[in-house]
Amino acid sequence: xxxxxxxxxxxxxxxxxxxxxxxxxxxxxxxxxxxxxxxxxxxxxxxxxxxxxxxxxxxxxxxxxxxxxxxxxxxxxxxxxxxxxxxxxxxxxxxxxxxxxxxxxxxxxxxxxxxxxxxxxxxxxxxxxxxxxxxxxxxxxxxxxxxxxxxxxxxxxxxxxxxxxxxxxxxxxxxxxxxxxxxxxxxxxxxxxxxxxxxxxxxxxxxxxxxx
Numbered sequence: 001x002x003x004x005x006x007x008x009x010x011x012x013x014x015x016x017x018x019x020x021x022x023x024x025x026x027x028x029x030x031x032x033x034x035x036x037x038x039x040x041x042x043x044x045x046x047x048x049x050x051x052x053x054x055x056x057x058x059x060x061x062x063x064x065x066x067x068x069x070x071x072x073x074x075x076x077x078x079x080x081x082x083x084x085x086x087x088x089x090x091x092x093x094x095x096x097x098x099x100x101x102x103x104x105x106x107x108x109x110x111x112x113x114x115x116x117x118x119x120x121x122x123x124x125x126x127x128x129x130x131x132x133x134x135x136x137x138x139x140x141x142x143x144x145x146x147x148x149x150x151x152x153x154x155x156x157x158x159x160x161x162x163x164x165x166x167x168x169x170x171x172x173x174x175x176x177x178x179x180x181x182x183x184x185x186x187x188x189x190x191x192x193x194x195x196x197x198x199x200x201x202x203x204x205x206x207x208x209x210x211x212x
């Protein structure tokens with residue numbers, strides 16, 4: 001029986017629960033992106049709108065030199081993700097490195113499920129962003145400020161908490177956690193300039209956040 005390899009063009013996109021671990025080049029930059037449509041009206045006023053409920057974060061890395069071991073890791077990681085095809089985990093340097101604490105919801109005495117969220121925006125326009133990729137070992141759940149060591153479980157790939165029994169009606173559910181963001185590469189080609197001894201200068205490398 002002959003075995004025929006699947007054409008790379010037929011591979012479906014997937015999400016790989018692995019984190020990109022690398023020292024970012026010094027000239028990296030990134031942040032939240034909103035797409036606002038602005039229409040100039042005959043009156044001189046503007047009509048502004050957006051279809052986004054949440055911002056999308058984007059990052060650009062380099063140019064910067066990676067030593068041989070780090071460069072080899074990046075190339076292997078990039079090829080394993082098939083360029084832009086497969087998603088993976090990324091710790092945003094602007095958001096990671098600290099524990100996030102946030103009120104999640106007020107219990108209704110019936111619901112068993114709570115979606116983890118983090119707080120953004122400000123007091124005049126608060127924004128609650130869903131957290132879909134929490135680091136499971138970091139998650140702590142509180143009901144009326146009492147830490148719950150048992151009686152709940154976490155779906156780490158969705159960020160949804162399930163209680164064994166509904167928390168009491170009116171109880172405040174809070175959570176603390178660290179998290180990663182789901183991303184993909186935004187390029188299909190790595191731009192690498194060899195600089196000797198296996199090291200290389202990487203440029204044009206970018207990531208974009210995925211929803212969910």
